[in-house]
Amino acid sequence: xxxxxxxxxxxxxxxxxxxxxxxxxxxxxxxxxxxxxxxxxxxxxxxxxxxxxxxxxxxxxxxxxxxxxxxxxxxxxxxxxxxxxxxxxxxxxxxxxxxxxxxxxxxxxxxxxxxxxxxxxxxxxxxxxxxxxxxxxxxxxxxxxxxxxxxxxxxxxxxxxxxxxxxxxxxxxxxxxxxxxxxxxxxxxxxxxxxxxxxxxxxxxxxxxxxxxxxxxxxxxxxxxxxxxxxxxxxxxxxxxxxxxxxxxxxxxxxxxxxxxxxxxx
Numbered sequence: 001x002x003x004x005x006x007x008x009x010x011x012x013x014x015x016x017x018x019x020x021x022x023x024x025x026x027x028x029x030x031x032x033x034x035x036x037x038x039x040x041x042x043x044x045x046x047x048x049x050x051x052x053x054x055x056x057x058x059x060x061x062x063x064x065x066x067x068x069x070x071x072x073x074x075x076x077x078x079x080x081x082x083x084x085x086x087x088x089x090x091x092x093x094x095x096x097x098x099x100x101x102x103x104x105x106x107x108x109x110x111x112x113x114x115x116x117x118x119x120x121x122x123x124x125x126x127x128x129x130x131x132x133x134x135x136x137x138x139x140x141x142x143x144x145x146x147x148x149x150x151x152x153x154x155x156x157x158x159x160x161x162x163x164x165x166x167x168x169x170x171x172x173x174x175x176x177x178x179x180x181x182x183x184x185x186x187x188x189x190x191x192x193x194x195x196x197x198x199x200x201x202x203x204x205x206x207x208x209x210x211x212x213x214x215x216x217x218x219x220x221x222x223x224x225x226x227x228x229x230x231x232x233x234x235x236x237x238x239x240x241x242x243x244x245x246x247x248x249x250x251x252x253x254x255x256x257x258x259x260x261x262x263x264x265x266x
Contacts, residue, residue: 004030012039015117017082024081028063032056040065040077043121047112051075051123062087062248067123074126075111079119080248087248088113088120089168094247095124097220101161105154106243127243129231136227143239147232150241151225159256163218169252174212176253181205212254219256224249 006026012035016023033040037053044051044067051067057076062084067075080088098107108124115121132147139147164170185201193201222229224246231243 007031007035010035012036013042015039015119017117019081019083021083024083028061028081031063033065036063036065036079039116040067043077043112043114043116043123047114047123049075049112049123066126075123076108076126077121077123079121082118084248085115085118085120088115088122090250091122091247092120093168094220094222094250095122097161097163098158098247101157103154103157105150105241107247108243108245127231127245129233129242131228132230132232132241133227135232139239146238147230147241151230154241154244155222155225155256155259158222159219159259161220163220163252165218165252167252169220169250170218171251171253173253173255177210177212181210215254218252218254220250220252221256221259222247222250223258225259 004026006023007030010027010031012031019027033053033056036056040053051069054066054068057064057066062078062080064076064078067077069075078091080091092110092113095108095110099109106127108127110122110124112123113121136144184205185198188201189198222244225244229244229246230241231245232239233242234240
């Protein structure tokens with residue numbers, strides 16, 4: 001259970017090095033710009049960035065804050081707790097990979113990054129557009145299909161970025177799937193899946209074995225392409241996809257279809 005009382009004495013200038021899961025969730029869920037402002041100002045000063053704190057961004061699980069420059073240009077700073085520090089390393093590498101590639105849709109430009117008391121932070125330049133999740137239900141079927149097509153072309157280009165097994169993003173796909181099979185029942189039970197569904201769960205996965213593709217090709221997969229991580233804008237030619245954000249769950253594997261299955265699941 002996520003509880004707000006745990007943050008009563010929270011001080012971002014003394015971030016806990018090894019917070020419990022419950023405490024980390026409370027920090028991520030219930031803190032605001034007032035709690036974090038002194039630390040953010042120090043980080044900006046240490047990185048020679050003349051940025052001021054505006055507000056916490058409501059979307060996303062990690063504490064993320066909108067920053068402004070003197071010219072009113074938007075930047076963002078995201079903090080990742082030690083409990084999920086892999087997201088810091090994954091997003092940092094994925095953003096650098098995308099920045100060095102030719103992609104049809106913009107991705108955030110990484111300005112600065114670092115670790116403090118086992119917490120990671122990332123400062124990125126803001127992208128134009130608004131979240132697709134804010135207007136998705138207002139779009140026509142044709143507009144939704146157009147966005148889907150643009151997203152597909154983006155994925156095709158992103159999956160074409162040359163990758164190696166030495167990347168911090170690399171995941172042994174068959175091992176990953178085997179672990180998912182092994183842990184899936186307990187995870188779904190913990191999440192409260194209905195008893196009648198649970199009764200069929202083990203027989204179902206036992207009859208749906210999976211074998212990783214027989215290929216040495218590796219693909220950079222975002223794996224979290226839901227409307228809350230996509231930016232769009234309207235122009236003379238209609239609505240267009242103009243930004244892809246939040247690469248904390250990015251990975252490298254030999255199964256690019258995971259991009260599609262994750263999207264359908266979400």
